[in-house]
Amino acid sequence: MHRRSLFEIHIDVLSVVRNEHIPSRIMHKSNISWISLMECLGNLAEIGLITEMHESERKRYYITEKGVNILNYVEQFLRYDVPILAFLSLGASP
Numbered sequence: 001m002h003r004r005s006l007f008e009i010h011i012d013v014l015s016v017v018r019n020e021h022i023p024s025r026i027m028h029k030s031n032i033s034w035i036s037l038m039e040c041l042g043n044l045a046e047i048g049l050i051t052e053m054h055e056s057e058r059k060r061y062y063i064t065e066k067g068v069n070i071l072n073y074v075e076q077f078l079r080y081d082v083p084i085l086a087f088l089s090l091g092a093s094p
Helices: 004-017 023-030 035-047 065-078 082-089
Strands: 049-055 058-063
Touching: 004 023, 004 035, 004 058, 023 035, 023 058, 035 049, 035 058, 058 065
Parallel strands: none
Antiparallel strands: 049 058
């Protein structure tokens, strides 16, 4: 089993938020720690892929239209079985 990259973790969390909105459930289904989840949710919210709502004094997270679009693009890309991180680093300088 390989360690997930930060990109893979963020995509996993975004995928879970599509159907789950309660932080503890998102954490368990994404298989990450609470601290990592909070950081990831903050990152995703900051770039507009999810939104945080307060319902009955509790936080809930919802995927935005932009988040759905990004997730769909990534899932389409992964269908071609191309290592996404290798692809993303093609133009990177060593």
